[in-house]
Amino acid sequence: MNYLVAVLSDRIQAEEAYSALERAGLPLAQVAILGRGYQSADEYGLIDPKEEAWKQVRRMAYWVIPFGFGAGATFSVLTGLNTFAWAGEVGNHIVGGLLGAVAGAMGSFFVGGGVGAGLGSGDALPYRNRLSAGKYLIVVKGSADLTRKATPILRACNPENLQGYADPTA
Structure with missing residues (x-):
């Protein structure tokens, strides 16, 4: 097409x-x-790139954040690092998992298109701006x-x- x-x-x-x-x-x-007086961008199906980027970020976060938690906890168990002495042995593994989950959230944002959503991208946005003008x-x-x-x-x-x-x- x-x-x-x-x-x-x-x-x-x-x-x-x-x-x-x-x-x-x-x-x-x-x-x-x-x-x-005619069709709007939404009626025609001219996608909003920011909306699509946020959908992609959410789809990626659904899988990547739990994976990051598991990977962070596993890394902490395998290495036996005692990075946070105040947390104890089990607490260190939980903190490692939480840090892995944060890394997963960052990955879903940057790879999933959050940067494009923040800065604007694609040709649909300039066309929407011209319609608004x-x-x-x-x-x-x-x-x-x-x-x-x-x-x-x-x-x-x-x-x-x-x-x-x-x-x-x-």
Whole structure:
């Protein structure tokens, strides 16, 4: 599946681009307008990268934190280190497990995408920001031939930005 996304400055320009695609005979079921008065980013399915990153962090934490606890406790038992004398022998193993769990939490955050959630990443966020700024998006979704046919039509409408994407999961 391929996508072609055009960013247009106002509603009139977006409607003109949509009409031009209609006149060219493109299937309108594969063309969408996103913006005020039309579909929102959520309705269209434009994912929020921060939300997806936090989901991934939680999924990883579900497995990595208990594994980290087990690994930390096992390491403490195998090495016999008495790092925390105040905790006693069993307490040392529990503290080792807790430190392993903390390491697992850090790993799920950094590897799972928490940094991307904090800093923002992906192309969906700039498109969401443009929609928030009152811009409009025309999205053509379909085969490579369809997006190739739509490209010169949308380019003639002088969009602020015109970007094509190929869905790697398809």
